[in-house]
Amino acid sequence: xxxxxxxxxxxxxxxxxxxxxxxxxxxxxxxxxxxxxxxxxxxxxxxxxxxxxxxxxxxxxxxxxxxxxxxxxxxxxxxxxxxxxxxxxxxxx
Numbered sequence: 420x421x422x423x424x425x426x427x428x429x430x431x432x433x434x435x436x437x438x439x440x441x442x443x444x445x446x447x448x449x450x451x452x453x454x455x456x457x458x459x460x461x462x463x464x465x466x467x468x469x470x471x472x473x474x475x476x477x478x479x480x481x482x483x484x485x486x487x488x489x490x491x492x493x494x495x496x497x498x499x500x501x502x503x504x505x506x507x508x509x510x511x512x
Contacts, residue, residue, distance in 0.1 A: 424459040427451060433459075 421440065426433045427448035436445055446454045 424461050425456045426459055427453065428455040428457060429453040 420437050422435050422437050423444075424433065424435050425445055427450065430448060430451040430453070432448055432450035434449065438445075444458050445456050448454075448456055
């Protein structure tokens with residue numbers, strides 16, 4: 420179940436709520452009991468890594484590794500080293 424962040428427009432009270440995706444958004448503030456809650460937009464707390472995801476398989480090589488993760492940099496280094504001998508061999512021949 421995802422955790423949603425809410426803020427009351429009346430008293431500015433902020434809190435988090437664990438809710439199912441199918442549940443309706445909360446409306447009443449637990450602090451002031453006014454129907455003035457708004458759901459805040461927040462970033463997800465996880466990252467999808469490994470093969471099969473957009474960041475590792477389909478991004479251009481100069482845009483990978485935005486978070487500085489060491490696992491993906493090894494992949495890009497091996498690709499560079501594989502392409503370097505081929506380019507040297509083609510220029511020598």
